[in-house]
Amino acid sequence: MANVDELEALLRPPELEMPPYPPKVITLASGEKMVVRQLDREEVPILLEAIYPLLWVERDYYDIVSARLFGELLAYKRYRVKNEYVLVGLIDGLLAGMVNGHMVDEKVGMSYHTLTIRRGLRVGSHLFAAKMEYHMDFLNQEEVLIVAESPIGFRRWMIEYPLQKKYEVPHELGGGPSWVLNKETYLAAKPRLVSGSRPVSTQLLTGAQTIVLPEEEKIVAQVLGGKGGDK
Amino acid sequence: MRPVAVIGAGMTKFGRSEWPLLKLMNVASLAALNDANLGDVKVDGVVVANMGAARLNKQTAIASALVDRLNLFPAMAESVENGPASGASAFKVGYQAIASGMADVVLVTGVEMMRAVNNLEVTDFVASLSHPEAEYIYGVTLPGLAGMFARLYMERYGVTREHLAMVAIKNHANAMKNPYAHIHQTVTMEGILTAPEAVVNNPPIAEPLHMFDCCPVSDGAAAVVLATQEIAEKLGRQVVRVAGIGQATDTHAVHERPDPTELTAVRLAAQRAFSMASLTPQDIDVAELHDAFTILEIAESEEVGFFKKGEGHKALAEGVTSLGGKLPINPSGGLKAKGHPVGATGVAQLVELTWQLRGEAGERQVENAKNAFACNFGGFGNNVVATVLTREG
Structure with missing residues (x-):
């Protein structure tokens, strides 16, 4: 091997052409505006910081989702997954949630994870829908392979869309067999599940340029929701 | 009958509890007992309101368990199950015990731990209060009944989805001022009804009711201490007298x-x-109504006599029922946003009203409240307990 750069080239997966996800703005139930935009590789560390305290939160499988997402984000940053992308939801710059996935090939996409920090406003539902929108409307793929690790995810994706079983195709995350969102299902679900508007105003986009994290305690508190123990 | 007063009130934060059922119950009870500051006065009766511990938490005879945990021997103890009206029913049993002379001081605690099971199971559990052959067997759930009720009500009285959303917006705003509320999240008309995204933000549950028209599934406990008015006066507490109880x-x-x-x-x-x-x-200054669904707050506000039939939604729209309005309804956030642990709800309504009458409701205090009213709605209106509390002096 001639040098490190040549070796690195061999370690990096070959990438397909991948048009960027155009940002959009979603009005939440609270009236707040959530900007959904694509994450740059350089921004990965701040997401890792947000995820870190959730690695030990068992509720609703945040631990396993966070741990896997942590690895997927590192892989994205260091070019170890083919055509991976990350979308973030930001309210006044404050991180509300994130989703990621990748292109298996030109026709097939694969959903990885959805992680919501600001709960109770269907942020996860909006972000997952944005992910499907990316695969279908902007990457022009025919189907997206999906698995769920939590009962909430199963209700939101498998039942709510509804997805179809595609058990014969393995998913990279292992575990349960694959389910699939195809074009037909997507178009049927789109009016009730995919929302938001474009273009995003300069003011909102500017506010979403820099990701701000809630305090670590607030991240965990928001994820855990109301508890009987604090009063 | 002897006059009866509420001399202590307390509750846990509603929401999702990390504590087991009995601890939830203990914490609320101790809060009420501490508030009552009984000194040497003994509790001689314990009544616990609960709807589903046997099914959801594999726990029965919880009134006896509470006596044991709080070392209240040899107080008489019993559990009351009366569906979602269990709380006010238990309060009534406690009242009767004191008014009749069977007891002098009674602890009434309501508790429910519904999030121990998944949403499907809890919906089925609540639906089990419906008619087994005429409703349940056909898959009718409480949101289903409320949806049909709402559709007819809207058609007949001109109530719109905007009015329903106003109830949710008001009660979510009130809950923001209540540290014990399950949901601390403001919602807006744009976000839940008028924006295109509202289709996703506020999906249909049982048309015309959408997600923000329905109460959450909550864990929680609430407790009050009742005593003869004579004891209340001896203890030097602000007397909140149980002025009236009605059931039908x-x-x-x-x-x-x-x-x-x-x-x-x-x-x-x-x-x-x-x-x-x-x-x-x-004569009522503040009320807690059983808004398990937004339409119920409007309908109940008319049935109890606050407004004429078909005019509750107009009063709502005019701000009459908001904090600062002429008759604030559900300053606690109501079931809609404070939460609805079914067995605890009726007691929690009375805890809130006790605090309101004592001037201890913080940011959500209704100014100079003297008379308060609660409606605890069991089944789909097939067993209802109403309570009137009055501040003495």
């Missing part, structure tokens, strides 16, 4: 009612409570 029933199956939009049991229970209290609806 209606047909089990909703379709058997001559007019399904008439909540007859609500009307009769309220009339009985007002009659006993020698007060009228117009």
Whole structure:
């Protein structure tokens, strides 16, 4: 091997052409505006910081989702997954949630994870829908392979869309067999599940340029929701 | 009958509890007992309101368990199960024990731990209060009944989805001022109704009711200490007297009612409570109504006599029922946002009203509240308990 750069080239997966996800703005139930935009590789560390305290939160499988997402984000940053992308939801710059996935090939996409920090406003539902929108409307793929690790995810994706079983195709995350969102299902679900508007105003986009994290305690508190123990 | 007063009140934060059922119950009870500051005065009766511990938490005879945990021996103890009206029913049993002379001090605790099971199971559990052959067997759930009720009510009285959303917006805003509320999240008309995204933000549950028209599934406990008015005065507490209690029933199956939009049991229970209290609806300064679904707050506000039939939504729109309005309804956030642990709800309503009458409700305090009213709605209106509390002095 001639040098490190040549070796690195061999370690990096070959990438397909991948048009960027155009940002959009979603009005939440609270009236707040959530900007959904694509994450740059350089921004990965701040997401890792947000995820870190959730690695030990068992509720609703945040631990396993966070741990896997942590690895997927590192892989994205260091070019170890083919055509991976990350979308973030930001309210006044404050991180509300994130989703990621990748292109298996030109026709097939694969959903990885959805992680919501600001709960109770269907942020996860909006972000997952944005992910499907990316695969279908902007990457022009025919189907997206999906698995769920939590009962909430199963209700939101498998039942709510509804997805179809595609058990014969393995998913990279292992575990349960694959389910699939195809074009037909997507178009049927789109009016009730995919929302938001474009273009995003300069003011909102500017506010979403820099990701701000809630305090670590607030991240965990928001994820855990109301508890009987604090009063 | 001897006059009875509420001398202590306490509750846990509603939401999702990390504590087991019995600890939830203990914490709320201790909060109420601490508040009552009984000194040497003994508790001689314990009544626990609960709907589903046997099914959801594999726990029975919880009143006896509470006596044991709080070392209240040899107080008499019993559990009351009366569906979502269990709380006010238990309060009534405690009241009767003191008023009749069987007891001098009674602890009334309501508790429910619903999030121990998944959403499907908890929906089925609540639906088990419906008529087994006429409703349940056909898959009717409480949101389903409320949806049908709402559709008819809207058609007949001109209530719109905007009015329903106003209830949610008001009660979510109130809950923001209540540290014990399950949901601390403001919602806006744009976000839940008028923005294109509202389709996703506020999906249909049982048309015309959407997600933000329905109460959350909550864990929680609430407790009050009742005593003779004589003891209350000796202890030097601000006396909150139980001025009236009324209860009424209606047909089990909703379709058997001559007019399904008439909540007859609500009307009769309220009339009985007002009659006993020698007060009228117009004397009430603050109310907690059973808004398990937004439409119920509007409908109940009419049936109990606050507004004429078909005019509750107009009063709502005019801000009459908001904090700062002429008759604030659900300053706690109501079931809609404070939460609805079914067995605890009726007691929690009375905890809130006790705090309101004592001037201890913080940011959500209704100014100079003297008379308060609660409606605890069991089944789909087939067993309702109404309570009137009055501040003495």
